[in-house]
Amino acid sequence: MTAKKETEKNTEEVKKEQTETKQEKTVTYKVLKKKNFVGFVHPDSRRLVTANDKGEFVVKASDEKAIAILENAADVHEV
Numbered sequence: 001m002t003a004k005k006e007t008e009k010n011t012e013e014v015k016k017e018q019t020e021t022k023q024e025k026t027v028t029y030k031v032l033k034k035k036n037f038v039g040f041v042h043p044d045s046r047r048l049v050t051a052n053d054k055g056e057f058v059v060k061a062s063d064e065k066a067i068a069i070l071e072n073a074a075d076v077h078e079v
Helices: 002-023 064-072
Strands: 026-031 039-041 048-050 056-060 076-078
Touching: 048 056, 056 064, 064 076
Parallel strands: none
Antiparallel strands: 026 056, 026 076, 039 048
């Protein structure tokens, strides 16, 4: 019973995080056709930020450093 309750609790937390993510304002950038810009290292967190399957970068509107990198990239444009 304990494991089942923990699993239910974890799934509830994941669903809650997903809805919070959907509610946050985001900015989308798309890689131009025949270009191969696939990602960059975020300057603050040192994590790799990569494009999704559609060739899009979806970043939070409050993430000024990531937006600045994407704005200056020649192979990307804002959607």
